[in-house]
Amino acid sequence: MIKILTNPIITVLIFCCIPVIAVLIYFAFICTIAFICDCLGLFKPLTPEEFQAKVQAAIQQAHDDIAHNHLELRRYGTPAPASNTYKQIILDRYQIHTNVVAFCRVTELKANTSKAYNAIMQVEIARRFGPDALSQALEEAEAIHLQQYK
Structure with a gap:
C-alpha cells in the first residue's frame, strides 16, 4: 500500500x-x-380543499381519541430544555401522552394539523383537569429542570 x-x-x-x-x-x-x-405525482402540492380536509381529519382524530379515553398532545419543533420532564409529569399525573410529529423542519400542513388536533385536546384536558393543568405542569417541569442544572 x-x-x-x-x-x-x-x-x-x-x-x-x-x-x-x-x-x-x-x-x-x-x-x-x-x-x-x-x-408519479408524489410531491404535488395540496389544493386548499385537500389541505382543509387533512385539518378536518386531524380534528376528527382528536374527537375519536377522546371518545376512546386517549389524551395526547402533538409536538413539533426543537424541544424545550424541560420537555422530557414536562412529558413525564403530564403522563404520570393526567395520562396525557405526547407525540413528536416533527422536529426543526415542520411543514405547514404538519403544523396546522397538529394545532387543530391540540386545540380539541386542550379543551378536553381543561374540562377534565382544570384550565391551568398544563401550565402548572409546565411551570413544575421548568422548576425541576432549573433545580437539576443549577
Whole structure:
C-alpha cells in the first residue's frame, strides 16, 4: 500500500477523484429518485380543499381519541430544555401522552394539523383537569429542570 501511494498520479486518483466520483453518483441517484417521484405525482402540492380536509381529519382524530379515553398532545419543533420532564409529569399525573410529529423542519400542513388536533385536546384536558393543568405542569417541569442544572 505504501509503495502505491508513492506514485503521485495514483495518490491523486485515490484521494481526489474517487471521492468526487462517489459524490456525483450519490447526487445522480438522489436526482433520479426525485424525478421518479415527481413523475408519479408524489410531491404535488395540496389544493386548499385537500389541505382543509387533512385539518378536518386531524380534528376528527382528536374527537375519536377522546371518545376512546386517549389524551395526547402533538409536538413539533426543537424541544424545550424541560420537555422530557414536562412529558413525564403530564403522563404520570393526567395520562396525557405526547407525540413528536416533527422536529426543526415542520411543514405547514404538519403544523396546522397538529394545532387543530391540540386545540380539541386542550379543551378536553381543561374540562377534565382544570384550565391551568398544563401550565402548572409546565411551570413544575421548568422548576425541576432549573433545580437539576443549577
